[in-house]
Amino acid sequence: MADAVDTEALTNWLVSLRERTKPSEIGLRERPSSRPGPRVRGVTQEQVNTALNWGRGTYQALEKGRLRAQGRRVRTEHILDIAELFKLDEDKYRQLHILALGTQPPHSLRPDTSVVLPSQREWQRVVDGQREIAYVTNVQWDLVVWNKPFTRLFTTLGDTSLGDTEGRGVPGNMMDFMLFSRLAREELLTDWEERWAPPVLAQLHTVSLENPHNEKLSQLMERVREDPITRRIYEAGVIDYAYPDGDQRPLNHPDFGRGLAALASAHPSSAPHARLIVVCFTPLTAHMDDTVGTTPLSREA
Numbered sequence: 428m429a430d431a432v433d434t435e436a437l438t439n440w441l442v443s444l445r446e447r448t449k450p451s452e453i454g455l456r457e458r459p460s461s462r463p464g465p466r467v468r469g470v471t472q473e474q475v476n477t478a479l480n481w482g483r484g485t486y487q488a489l490e491k492g493r494l495r496a497q498g499r500r501v502r503t504e505h506i507l508d509i510a511e512l513f514k515l516d517e518d519k520y521r522q523l524h525i526l527a528l529g530t531q532p533p534h535s536l537r538p539d540t541s542v543v544l545p546s547q548r549e550w551q552r553v554v555d556g557q558r559e560i561a562y563v564t565n566v567q568w569d570l571v572v573w574n575k576p577f578t579r580l581f582t583t584l585g586d587t588s589l590g591d592t593e594g595r596g597v598p599g600n601m602m603d604f605m606l607f608s609r610l611a612r613e614e615l616l617t618d619w620e621e622r623w624a625p626p627v628l629a630q631l632h633t634v635s636l637e638n639p640h641n642e643k644l645s646q647l648m649e650r651v652r653e654d655p656i657t658r659r660i661y662e663a664g665v666i667d668y669a670y671p672d673g674d675q676r677p678l679n680h681p682d683f684g685r686g687l688a689a690l691a692s693a694h695p696s697s698a699p700h701a702r703l704i705v706v707c708f709t710p711l712t713a714h715m716d717d718t719v720g721t722t723p724l725s726r727e728a
Contacts (some may be wrong), residue, residue, distance in 0.1 A: 479512055
């Protein structure tokens with residue numbers, strides 16, 4: 428997408444990065460203060476090229492936007508090398524990739540990306556403020572925060588097959604629960620094999636490709652292949668699904684019975700592969716208990 432690349436912005440970004448970096452920070456010796464000639468801020472293009480172990484003039488051409496003019500392509504591998512050399516965080520890596528290639532990077536920079544949610548306390552307040560079912564999972568679907576309506580799904584169905592709950596009474600990992608739990612397959616997620624399993628498997632497939640170094644995601648994919656039911660569904664073809672936002676799926680609520688779950692999703696910017704899921708549940712029979720409030724899933728539920 429050459430027309431989407433802002434060469435001037437890329438040049439300015441890389442120059443600024445070089446000027447803020449000492450030679451010692453990228454594994455090079457500091458220049459002697461007695462060295463003749465003009466003083467250089469940060470590191471030079473040549474020093475960066477040496478530290479990257481690239482072919483002669485490659486970094487210089489990339490920074491000046493001349494790589495394409497020389498018949499060479501800027502590749503994700505170039506951006507990864509620069510990100511690792513300058514110890515960029517995930518956000519700056521994405522920004523650099525967009526400036527250089529015009530696209531989001533195909534996968535994350537580090538295996539632990541979006542495993543820890545820096546703003547976990549704030550997201551707990553967000554989900555607590557929801558009257559609908561709401562929860563946040565990290566990149567590998569570990570449950571991070573959740574609210575009372577979410578907990579209610581697991582307190583009255585009389586089943587202990589939640590996977591590792593870590594003593595919290597809710598699933599430890601939502602992907603593990605949705606795909607392999609008897610409670611999910613047979614009671615909670617109505618029409619599991621047709622309406623839930625294919626999109627959930629497709630999402631797992633996509634996220635595991637985006638995070639190839641994440642061990643937990645690899646383990647989940649391996650379990651998918653080992654389980655005869657999920658393997659059959661997965662091999663039937665589930666790769667054309669992107670995200671749950673806007674989906675409507677049948678759900679058997681322990682308090683309100685069968686109904687429709689409309690899903691809304693969002694991603695914390697500090698952990699872009701983590702996800703907030705809000706489940707707006709509408710029962711098929713509009714039975715309302717006076718003690719519940721104005722909706723089936725009030726915060727008191």
